[in-house]
Amino acid sequence: MRRSTRGPGLLAGLVTVALLLTGCAGADAVDDVPDEPVAGGVLQYGTDVQPVAGGIDPYVAASFAAQNVYVQIYESLLTKDDDGTIQPGLAQSWDEVDPTTYRFTLRDDATFSDGTPLTVEDVIFSFDTMKESGAAQASMLTALESVEAVDDRTVEFRLSTPSGAFLNLVAGEGTGVIVSKDWYTSTPPEERQRTALGTGPFRLTAWQDNVVLSLRRNPHYWDAPHPYLDGIDFRIIPDDQARLAALRQGTVDAIWIGDQQLSEQVEQEGFQVGQNAKTRDLTIYVDTTSGPLASTEVRQALSTGLDRDQLAKLASYGYGEPSLVVPVGDPASVGPDADTPHYTHDLATARELLAASGVEDPTVTLTYPSDAAFARDVALYEVMQEQLKDVGITLRLNPTPWADILASYVSGSYTGLTVVPGTAQPDPSGYFAPFLAPTPMNKTGGAGESASALFGQYVATADPDARSAVLEQLEDEVADQVLVLVPYVVAQRQEIWSPRLQDYDVDPYSFRKHLEEAWLVP
Structure with missing residues (x-):
C-alpha cells in the first residue's frame, strides 16, 4: 500500500489565509468539569449539507448526509463497536441455527419515539421493504429468502445460501435500520423523507431547509440514561471557513470540515480534533x-x-x-x-x-x-x-x-x-x-x-x-x-469540538453515533 506525502509549503500558506479569514481565537477554557455526565443542553453542531434526494427515508435516501442524520433516529437489530465487533442492538441476542438460518430475540423494552412497542411485525416489514426498495442495501440481501415470526419476540431469517455479508448488514448503522410498519405504511412517501419515527436516542422535531435540522431527546429510549443531551441542532453552514469561525466564536459546539489542513491549527488552540478514518x-x-x-x-x-x-x-x-x-x-x-x-x-x-x-x-x-x-x-x-x-x-x-x-x-x-x-x-x-x-x-x-x-x-x-x-x-x-x-x-470529514462537549469521540464510520453518549458542561 503506497503512502503519499504532504506539501508543507502549500499547507503553511493556506493556514495563514485561514487565520486571516477567521481570526485565531482559541477554545474557551472550561473550568470545574463535573466528574459524572450531566444531562441537559442542546448541542449546536455545524455541518456542511442537509439530506437531499430521498431525504431521511432509510429505504430511499442514498447520501452520506442522510445516513449521518438518521442514525441518530433509527436503529438496527445489531450494532458494531469501534473495532468492528458485532454487539446486540434492538435484538438482545441472536443465534446461527445453521449456515442459512438466523434467529433474533428482540429486547422487551424497545419502543418507538411515540411510545409504541417494537414488534416482530416491524422487523419483518422493514426487511421486506428494504429488499424491495432498490436501495444499495437491497443488493446485499439477494440471498434473503424469508423473514418470519417464531413467536412475539423472536424472528427467523432464512437465506438461500450462506452469506458472509448478512450479519454485517444487519449490524449496519445506516443500512439495517428498523422502522414502524404502521407509521411507514400510513405516511405518504414525500412525508417519510421529511419526518421520521424510530427507536433511536433522538427524534426529528423540525427541519428548516438549508438552515437547521433539530433533533430532540427520545423520552422512550430503551438505553437509559442515554442520551444525556436534550437535543442536537445540526446547523447547515456550507463553507468550511464559516463553520470554523462559528466554532471559534462559540456559536456552535462542534463542527466537521472537509479541509483537513484547518484541523492542524485548531488543535493547538485547545479544540479537540477527532482522527477520522480514510473511508x-x-x-x-x-x-x-x-x-x-x-x-x-x-x-x-x-x-x-x-x-x-x-x-x-x-x-x-x-x-x-x-x-x-x-x-x-x-x-x-x-x-x-x-x-x-x-x-x-x-x-x-x-x-x-x-x-x-x-x-x-x-x-x-x-x-x-x-x-x-x-x-x-x-x-x-x-x-x-x-x-x-x-x-x-x-x-x-x-x-x-x-x-x-x-x-x-x-x-x-x-x-x-x-x-x-x-x-x-x-x-x-x-x-x-x-x-x-x-x-x-x-x-x-x-x-x-x-x-x-x-x-x-x-x-x-x-x-x-x-x-x-x-x-x-x-x-x-x-x-x-x-x-x-x-x-x-x-477521511469523510474531520470532526472538531470545544472542551464543553465531553465524552465524545469519532466513530470509524464518521456517523457521529457517539453523540448519544456525549454531554455538555453546564
Whole structure:
C-alpha cells in the first residue's frame, strides 16, 4: 500500500489565509468539569449539507448526509463497536441455527419515539421493504429468502445460501435500520423523507431547509440514561471557513470540515480534533455501455494514464491515499500494488492502449458535484484533466448540483464518468454493490460479467480467509476492466469540538453515533 506525502509549503500558506479569514481565537477554557455526565443542553453542531434526494427515508435516501442524520433516529437489530465487533442492538441476542438460518430475540423494552412497542411485525416489514426498495442495501440481501415470526419476540431469517455479508448488514448503522410498519405504511412517501419515527436516542422535531435540522431527546429510549443531551441542532453552514469561525466564536459546539489542513491549527488552540478514518472514496462510476468508454482499451488507457500518487499529493495536499474499491480506512481493504492491473502510471502504455482502441481523440465527460460542500474535490478533476491530455483523452468537466447527480445515479440515467463520493459500508460487498449487483446504478454491461460473478461469490462466502482471497480477485478484475475509478481516498470529514462537549469521540464510520453518549458542561 503506497503512502503519499504532504506539501508543507502549500499547507503553511493556506493556514495563514485561514487565520486571516477567521481570526485565531482559541477554545474557551472550561473550568470545574463535573466528574459524572450531566444531562441537559442542546448541542449546536455545524455541518456542511442537509439530506437531499430521498431525504431521511432509510429505504430511499442514498447520501452520506442522510445516513449521518438518521442514525441518530433509527436503529438496527445489531450494532458494531469501534473495532468492528458485532454487539446486540434492538435484538438482545441472536443465534446461527445453521449456515442459512438466523434467529433474533428482540429486547422487551424497545419502543418507538411515540411510545409504541417494537414488534416482530416491524422487523419483518422493514426487511421486506428494504429488499424491495432498490436501495444499495437491497443488493446485499439477494440471498434473503424469508423473514418470519417464531413467536412475539423472536424472528427467523432464512437465506438461500450462506452469506458472509448478512450479519454485517444487519449490524449496519445506516443500512439495517428498523422502522414502524404502521407509521411507514400510513405516511405518504414525500412525508417519510421529511419526518421520521424510530427507536433511536433522538427524534426529528423540525427541519428548516438549508438552515437547521433539530433533533430532540427520545423520552422512550430503551438505553437509559442515554442520551444525556436534550437535543442536537445540526446547523447547515456550507463553507468550511464559516463553520470554523462559528466554532471559534462559540456559536456552535462542534463542527466537521472537509479541509483537513484547518484541523492542524485548531488543535493547538485547545479544540479537540477527532482522527477520522480514510473511508471517503471518491468513486467515479463508469458507463461502459455507450460512448468512448464502451471500449475496454479506452477505459484502460484512461486508468493507466492517471498518476494517482501525484493526484493524492497535489489535489488533496498529501492527505489522500491511493486505494482500490474498498477504502484503505476499512480493515478489509486490499491495497493497490505494482501488480494491480492498469493502476500504475505509465504514459507510454496508456498511449498504446488508446491507439489499439481505434477511437480517435476521444472526449469523455466527467460529471461532479458543484455544491460548496464538495469544493475541496475540484482540484482533483482539474489535475486529472491535465494528466489525460498527455494520453490523448479530452476530459470535459461538467459541474452539476449534487441533488441532480444523485437522481441520475439512483435511476441509472448517468453517462460517461460520474462522481459519487462514497461512505463506509457495513460489509465490503457494499462498495461493489451499486455497480455489480442488479441495480439501476449498474452500467457495466458485458464488461462487468466476470466481476459480477466474483461479487456474488464474495457475498456468499462466509469463511473469512476465503472471503479475503475472493476480494483480491474481485479488486483485480474491477481494475482490469476499469469498471469504476478511485483516484484516492480521504477521511469523510474531520470532526472538531470545544472542551464543553465531553465524552465524545469519532466513530470509524464518521456517523457521529457517539453523540448519544456525549454531554455538555453546564
